[in-house]
Amino acid sequence: MAASLRAFLRPAAAAACPSRRALLPPPRPLPGARACSAGSPFQYLVVRKTGARQSVGLVQLNRPQALNALCEGLMEELRRALEALENDSQVGAIVITGSQKAFAAGADIKEMQSKTFQECYSSSFLAGWDKVSTVRKPIIAAVNGFALGGGCELAMMCDIIYAGEKAQFGQPEILLGTIPGAGGTQRLTRAVGKSLAMEMVLTGDRISAAEAKEAGLVSKVFPVETLVDAAIACAEKIASNSKLVAAMAKESVNAAFETTLAEGTRTEKRLFYATFATGDRKEGMTAFVEKRKANFTDS
Incomplete structure (x- = not known):
């Protein structure tokens, strides 16, 4: 990871990453999701159904040591999990969340560092990320901590964004000598307008949860501890409809x-x-x- 991005994330990296302690109770396996992963548990996700009627699919990104950086393996697992939830007739809405420290701190830079133009172009690199935006069931992003680069793009692919009061959003790709590649310049501009999008993309600066709500990027802000419960409650309400x-x-x-x-x-x-x-x-x-x-x- 480039030195400038390390500096950008230093406040997060300096603190110990929380373990799976806290955010969610011990997960109950989701049969459909496990079937899609060839019978083995997910490596980078915790997936379960929740809610009074088990009508909400809850997907937690789970790479705590990497601040949930979005490696290719994680995104492939997310695609399979979403397909399983899409095909589960009991599920009416989906919540995607991370940890209290980071929703996702970006794409996996080490994984991308040695790629060439030819590799990216011929393989349609990042094309698979669009799966999130094509799921027909409503998806809520419950964002605590950092949602930067690819993490911000992932949140914006969802239909509703709820933010914890300490959440931070940003598109810092310019600090790496590149630009967003999974819709960051497009969805961010549509969500917050040209001026703020330009500022965020051209400087790499982050905005707070309160600023994101004021700009229209997120719909509601909650205390960190109640964010996921609030997102699940919204998802349950959605799932109660047709x-x-x-x-x-x-x-x-x-x-x-x-x-x-x-x-x-x-x-x-x-x-x-x-x-x-x-x-x-x-x-x-x-x-x-x-x-x-x-x-x-x-x-």
């Missing part, structure tokens, strides 16, 4: 983020009409008229 319609709603909001107003409104109307082909739309409106709680069946 999973089918939630996927449509997510697609429609993403259209607003990624397309023109005209195209976005066309997408919204198309999806709105599509809900009238679902049993859940009929049940939701009937329950409203009958003044009772809807019983969605995801159909």
Whole structure:
């Protein structure tokens, strides 16, 4: 890792990385996820289902000695975990988190250091990271500590970002003589506007959780100790709705983020009409008229 980035992260590296002590209780294995990993536990993740109805998939990045740096092995495991959760009919929403020290301090620099242009171009390096943004179920990033470089990009691939009050966000790639490569210049600009995005990308400076909320990068800020519980509570609320319609709603909001107003409104109307082909739309409106709680069946 370059000296400038070591200096950038020194406050984090100087403190001992917390162990898996604390953030989560001992994990209960997620059968689907283990099946996807050829029967062996994940090396870089802790994955389980949680919530009163086990309707939330909880994924914890688990490379504490590297501040959850996003190596290729971790990102491959994350892809498999998300596929398993996507295919689990019990799960209605997903939470991705790290440790109290770091959500993810960036991509693994040592792993990238010797790569050439030819290797990056021919292998479409980092292309697999897009899996996070293509999952149809809503994903909440619960960010404590550092979300820098690839870690910030990973958080921005999620649908909602909740931050602990000590969280810090940044795109310090320029300190390494490169630029963001997993959507950092694109998603950050759309989230916080051109001026702040330019400042963060061109200087490598970090912003606090409070600044990130003010800029629109995160939706809510919580005490460090309650962040994950708050994210799970939000995910449970999402999961209590129709999973089918939630996927449509997510697609429609993403259209607003990624397309023109005209195209976005066309997408919204198309999806709105599509809900009238679902049993859940009929049940939701009937329950409203009958003044009772809807019983969605995801159909």
